[in-house]
Amino acid sequence: MKIAIDIDNTICNTSNFYGPLAKQYDREVLHKNSIIDYNKILPRSLEWTQQELSYFVESIFNKESINIPIKEDASLYINKLKQLGYIITFITYRGMKDDDHTDLIIPEYLKKNNIPYDNIITKTKAKYKYLDDCDYFIDDVINNCDDAIKYSNSKVIMMSSDTNKDYYNDKIIKVNNWKEIYEYIKSEVD
């Protein structure tokens, strides 16, 4: 019994947390008034130079990732899933880019937020490749969920977000919170 769980915007409110920080960085550090793209996992401005983006990643994204607010009751329900006997694997894109070091803080972050886990897989672009023996895959990104449906036997649960709110696929279970995830999985076990 295994569950693979994404991190950003699935167990924590990454984009909502960094959105205001991107705006503040743009206004107060760069002294610009750029349009911020809040739909990115890490909100940013497309008007920033590569150097300005790198500085944002290094000085704010990496340093603040320990402080991203966890989603409501994520700890409660992931602990309950663990009690049902599931092996919990976190699977994330973090660390893929050279200047992104937020993969390194994950064990400390999960401990800080009382989230149990058995494995952490970082730097993954094609998450479906790691789902061979997983009963469930939980993620918020449309492509990740689509690929998991196409190329794995896992049941796919999509955490709703601003970017996937209009997306619908009858093979994917769409949820709004961790209580719904737990109740869905529990109902299948019972």
Ligand SMILES: [Mg+2]
């Ligand atoms: Mg995500």
